[in-house]
Amino acid sequence: MTRFGTALVVALLLAPAPAAASSTSARVWITTPDGTQLLTAGRSVAFSGSGSGKPTIVVDPHRRFQTIAGFGASITDSSAAVLHRLAPSARTAAMESLFRDDKLSYLRQPIGASDFVDEPAYTYDDVPAGQTDYGLRHFSVEHDRAQILPLLRQARRLNPELRVMGTPWSPPAWMKTNQSLIGGRLIDSPAIYRAYAAYLVKFVQAYRKEGVPIDALTLQNEPQNRTPAGYPGMDLPSWQAAEVIERLGPMLRAAGERTKILGYDHNWSTHPNDAANTPPDSVADINHYPQELLSSRAARWVDGTAYHCYYGDPSAMTALHNEFPRTDVYFTECSGSQSSDPAGTFSDTLKWHARNLIIGNTRNWAKTVINWNLALDENNGPHNGGCGTCTGVLTVKQDGTVTRNAEFYTLGHVARFVRPGAVRVASTSFGTTGWNGRIMDVAFVNPDGSTVLVAHNENDDPQAFAVQYGGRTFEYTLPGGALATFVWRGHSTDRPLAPTGWTATANPPADAGLAVDDDASTRWTTGVGQAAGQHLQIDFGRVQPVRRVVFDTGADVGDYPREFTVTASVDGSRWLRVPAAQSGQFVQAALSRVRFVRIELSAGAPGNWWSVADVRAYR
Incomplete structure (x- = not known):
């Protein structure tokens, strides 16, 4: 042969195969569970022409997967409120640490209220009970002009690559069967479907006028969560989502907006409680909601599917990609959570987010990794219903102290080094989201040609491993539970x-x-x-x-x-x-x-x- x-x-x-002279070493940054190293730059590690007897990760830059859109979180009402409690100089320093230093590049903004507000729930077209506004004459984003929009514009100035998507927790109450922002459904009426689509288009247009273009929309946060705990929410079965999208797609196009439409926006798998409460007309959506939507006539307007982390595992995104390979996958929400022992929160969050969000999501086709609240106070609030143990990327205390949480560093390990437009490339990975004690990794090639490898040690003890690229190898020992990012330049002739x-x-x-x-x-x-x-x-x-x-x-x-x-x-x-x-x-x-x-x-x-x-x- x-x-x-x-x-x-x-x-x-x-x-060894020849490699570019520039790939003589890789730079490394590391974060450890005990917090002694926090995105700390370590000594560069040298490539050599010899192999290694240690477990070796092979990076193949010519096998390419999804293009990365960005990494970030959400400037909820609560996040905006706690940031605005800071003195202007301290607020600017906090924003600079997020968007200039950590280089967060994608935000998911609630369209109206979520559970994280410091006031009663609202939408952009609230009218007195019993009234309607099909013409949307009362539509206004005035509420957001005080705190949210200034922060979004500041974030865009600090990072011009920043993109923003929008997600409603509820339509206006007058569009719903129970006339409330909490629970219920859209009224099954063509007029209501048109009104809701027009409401979302008006949001896109209003935010553009305010200097914040909207890259993507979803129709409903967690559409299978029919009983939200005292905060805005709605049951939106896939067949009703399709009715709205069939109107929203043409409306966006007619308005000259290039905003993408994403479907679903819920967990990797249907939570058993949500499945148990599924009405007869939407049982087909159980663990099949994205597939139902992408098999409908509305699919021609759907650019991608959005996922959350609160049930299931990231492999669901690969399963969907295999069924619908032309439809993009986005990961749009996961909150950090306070551990039962608060002293373990940083370590627990670092490890879980490293393997499930930063590596698990991106290895399973996600174009984005978006955390939940950008900032919360020391009591994990303010919030109106919903989660009482959620943590933010930052914690802003009453005394003005700002703490960078584990989420800041897990996001930073990708956002600082993996630019929007980067492409995930093949790399052998031994670890699993279920924690098997091995090294887990993911690799990217940036638009400028640099290669980024993010690796997590799923073991409490240090582990030595090697990385092979273009026939050359470097070795590294990663402390127990630590997360590291490696960056180098060079090329590989392997195909x-x-x-x-x-x-x-x-x-x-x-x-x-x-x-x-x-x-x-x-x-x-x-x-x-x-x-x-x-x-x-x-x-x-x-x-x-x-x-x-x-x-x-x-x-x-x-x-x-x-x-x-x-x-x-x-x-x-x-x-x-x-x-x-x-x-x-x-x-x-x-x-x-x-x-x-x-x-x-x-x-x-x-x-x-x-x-x-x-x-x-x-x-």
């Missing part, structure tokens, strides 16, 4: 293939597909000591040019094959042995034009299992 001699090919496989349509068979046969699932936190393993005849066979789905294949044991670096052969075939019948070499956790084989490749043990090693966590192929 190759024109080269075996010895020469093996030497080439083991030799990886996406593992789409690949299948695997094996002996032992169990779970062979885990070797080709594009997830290095899972693995195919013999489960017993190595024995001659054990094998793993990959089917690339069709005959195609493959220059090199890599069998990667993942974090279980001791599970490499001791004695083996690699063969390849175009038809599954005629097999030729190909040159192969083992180094650390990798077995690499040189190929040419193939469909099948097979690695088989030629001798036993009873004291060692054999595992393959990831198979990668390169043109």
Whole structure:
């Protein structure tokens, strides 16, 4: 399968690939759970031409996924109120730390009141009980001119890349079945659907006039939360959302607005309490709301789907992407929460947000990661109903002291280094959102060509690992529970293939597909000591040019094959042995034009299992 001699090919496989001279080192910033290091710049780590015996993360910048829109939080009424309690100079310093230093780049703004207000609930078109305003003659954003809009304009001046989206917690009460901002539904009427769509368009137009363009809209915060705890909310089944969107899309276009429409805006999975209270006309929405909406006629106007963190896990976003690959995925709300022992809040939040929000979301196609309140007081308020243990990105105390919480640093680990327009790229990651004690990571390439790797140690003890990029490697030891960001410049000549349509068979046969699932936190393993005849066979789905294949044991670096052969075939019948070499956790084989490749043990090693966590192929 190759024109080269075996010895020469093996030497080439083991030799490092050339990399750009600029990728001689990576800069590093680190935050530790004990707070002794807070986005602290560490010593640069040097790339070398040799491999590593430590678990190695492979970054493949030419396998690209979603484009990043930004990272941030929400300037709720409560956030605006506590920031405006500060002296002007202190408020400016707080805003500079958020938008100039931390470089927050995406905000989600409530359209009207949420639970985090320091006053009664409101909308932009409230009229006396029993009255209506289909013409929206009373519509006004005057309420926001005192505190919210000045902060938004200041944030945009501090970070010109900042984008803003809008989300209502409730339409005006006169549009609803119960004539209240709390609970109820939209009245099932074409006139009401038109009025609500027009209300949202007026919000977009009013905010643009105030100097705050709206990048995206959702129709309803948490549309399956039918019994909000004393704060604005509404049941909006997917079929009613579709009715509004069918009117909203053309209205936005007619108004010359390029604002995107996002659907859903609720948890990764339907909370059991929400499922139990689902009316008969919307049971199809249970754990299927985005799919129902994207299968409706309104889908042509829907740009993306928005998610929250309060039930389920981020893998739901990948499942949706696989069903609707042309629809973008946004993550739009998650609050930090005070731990049962307040002394553990910083550590608990850092770890959970690192693996679920910062890494878990972005590894599962999210274009944004947006926390909830930008700032709250020391009592986790003010709020009117709703959450009493939610924490903000900042805490503003009555004495004017401003504290940066764990959310400030988790967001900063991406927002400071991953610019809007960056693209997530392939990187092997051993950790999981469920906390398996491994290193978990995600990688990006910025518009300027720099590469960013964010890594979290899901272990209470320090862990050493390595990062391979363009055939060069650096090593690093990350303290227990710590979050780190690495930045470097350079290029890679590797051209990886996406593992789409690949299948695997094996002996032992169990779970062979885990070797080709594009997830290095899972693995195919013999489960017993190595024995001659054990094998793993990959089917690339069709005959195609493959220059090199890599069998990667993942974090279980001791599970490499001791004695083996690699063969390849175009038809599954005629097999030729190909040159192969083992180094650390990798077995690499040189190929040419193939469909099948097979690695088989030629001798036993009873004291060692054999595992393959990831198979990668390169043109």
